[in-house]
Amino acid sequence: MRIAMVAGEASGDLLASHLMRALRQHLPQLKFCGIGGPKMEAEGFEAWWPAETLAVNGYVDALKRYRELSGIRKQVLKRLKADPPDLFIGVDAPDFNLWLEEKLRGAGVPTVHYISPSIWAWRGKRVFKVKRAADCVLCLFPFEPALYARHGVQAHFVGHPLADEFPLHSDQAGARELLGLAPDARIVAMLPGSRNGEVSRLADSFVATAQRLYESDSTLRFLVPMVTRHTREIFEAAIYRAQAQDLPIRILFGHSHDAMRAADVVLVASGTATLEAALLKRPMVIAYRLANLSYQIMKRLAYLPYVGLPNILAREMLVPEFIQDAVDPAAMAAAIEKWLYDREACRALSERFDTMHQSLRQGHAERAAQAILPLLRRR
Known part of the structure; x- marks a missing residue:
């Protein structure tokens, strides 16, 4: 089976690499491809573009790079529609991934969005876009699934990776x-x-x-x-x-x-x-x-x-x-x-x-x- 993933920046690369390892514990022959970073590649990921390609800082930077990022996104979509994966996982980068997830879901590919966008902090109407785009949303914070449940979106609280990584007592x-x-x-x-x-x-x-x-x-x-x-x-x-x-x-x-x-x-x-x-x-x-x-x-x-x-x-x-x-x-x-x-x-x-x-x-x-x-x- 094959999973396509798009991860943006170093944090997404780390999250995705942990998830890849956990999934392979259950399905050892899984293959992964898409946009990812060095930690994902160390787990056997086939990177078409590096994760840092998606790094932007605020609206101004995003607007300056809109044409470049839109072109990459269309190329990813074309490639995945030509050879559909068994699952697509968008790791963070919601402005890039939700559009891609919606198109792939419409083409019959199951989609997961990991991690939940901050609909509780700003741009709350994005919940409707998430509903169209994702079969399932994975949440880092415990209060998030209830927000999605109000709109009929399947969401799971999975905890925060940093909380697992950091010891309870700091030396x-x-x-x-x-x-x-x-x-x-x-x-x-x-x-x-x-x-x-x-x-x-x-x-x-x-x-x-x-x-x-x-x-x-x-x-x-x-x-x-x-x-x-x-x-x-x-x-x-x-x-x-x-x-x-x-x-x-x-x-x-x-x-x-x-x-x-x-x-x-x-x-x-x-x-x-x-x-x-x-x-x-x-x-x-x-x-x-x-x-x-x-x-x-x-x-x-x-x-x-x-x-x-x-x-x-x-x-x-x-x-x-x-x-x-x-x-x-x-x-x-x-x-x-x-x-x-x-x-x-x-x-x-x-x-x-x-x-x-x-x-x-x-x-x-x-x-x-x-x-x-x-x-x-x-x-």
């Missing part, structure tokens, strides 16, 4: 030893994002926040994990613009999880890293800026009063958020200082994060495979 001392940090150091980790645009829009504000914190407490040290050489250069340029070369900022290549584990508080761009910080039980302050046009569009379509995943899961403002024009170094420094000096608040937050972690820890790959197998057995 701060071990992380500090690994990074060569003093056990009693006072550390703030700063994660301004993984994409060039994200880092460009936040770097100056993050450096200014560090300056304010250091003026108040010269014992503080700052860790800044960077994903690529280019993002590192962007952040270093912000340090030079602020004439902050004397700040005790240590830029790491990778090691984002180690930096967060080692930290007392995390200043983090909105995104998956906020959930990672919560699973590591770290107090955090969330910041985010989009290109102005992208922000105005999302603001009009948004339904929730918060954007950080820990706040969305808790359905309350557990940790402070500073979005767009509210990204202010003085305010962010004050919010970080609150976590640095209020141990009782940090303890209570850690307990909430522990409960969150337990609820998401479900053995996601096997649960996802169990939801998909009935569709394959019908074939």
Whole structure:
């Protein structure tokens, strides 16, 4: 049997590789093809295009690349209609995959969408598109299946892969030893994002926040994990613009999880890293800026009063958020200082994060495979 998959970006590549492995435990001869990344290829995936092809940052970037991505999508559809797979799984990338799923489902190919789009946060009307496109939706968060049930869409909560990956107890001392940090150091980790645009829009504000914190407490040290050489250069340029070369900022290549584990508080761009910080039980302050046009569009379509995943899961403002024009170094420094000096608040937050972690820890790959197998057995 053959499954076609389209996964966008590194996160989709990781999710899909785990799912491939779990499915092969039940059906060893399964073959996989489509759009995927190196982790999927390591599991035997036949990649027609790399997963990074689908990476976009906001509406503006998506509009600039619309013709290119639309052309790729049409080529994938043509190829799959000419030689239909037994199942199609769209992994994240909803703007790309839902269109493809709807066309393939109309041609008689069973379809799965993994993971659920954020219909609970913005663009809620997408639930009708999902209903047309997918025979089954796999959800990372426990509140999502009920939202789909209201519209007659089959959906399964499978848990979050990060909750399985991260231990329930975070070893701060071990992380500090690994990074060569003093056990009693006072550390703030700063994660301004993984994409060039994200880092460009936040770097100056993050450096200014560090300056304010250091003026108040010269014992503080700052860790800044960077994903690529280019993002590192962007952040270093912000340090030079602020004439902050004397700040005790240590830029790491990778090691984002180690930096967060080692930290007392995390200043983090909105995104998956906020959930990672919560699973590591770290107090955090969330910041985010989009290109102005992208922000105005999302603001009009948004339904929730918060954007950080820990706040969305808790359905309350557990940790402070500073979005767009509210990204202010003085305010962010004050919010970080609150976590640095209020141990009782940090303890209570850690307990909430522990409960969150337990609820998401479900053995996601096997649960996802169990939801998909009935569709394959019908074939």
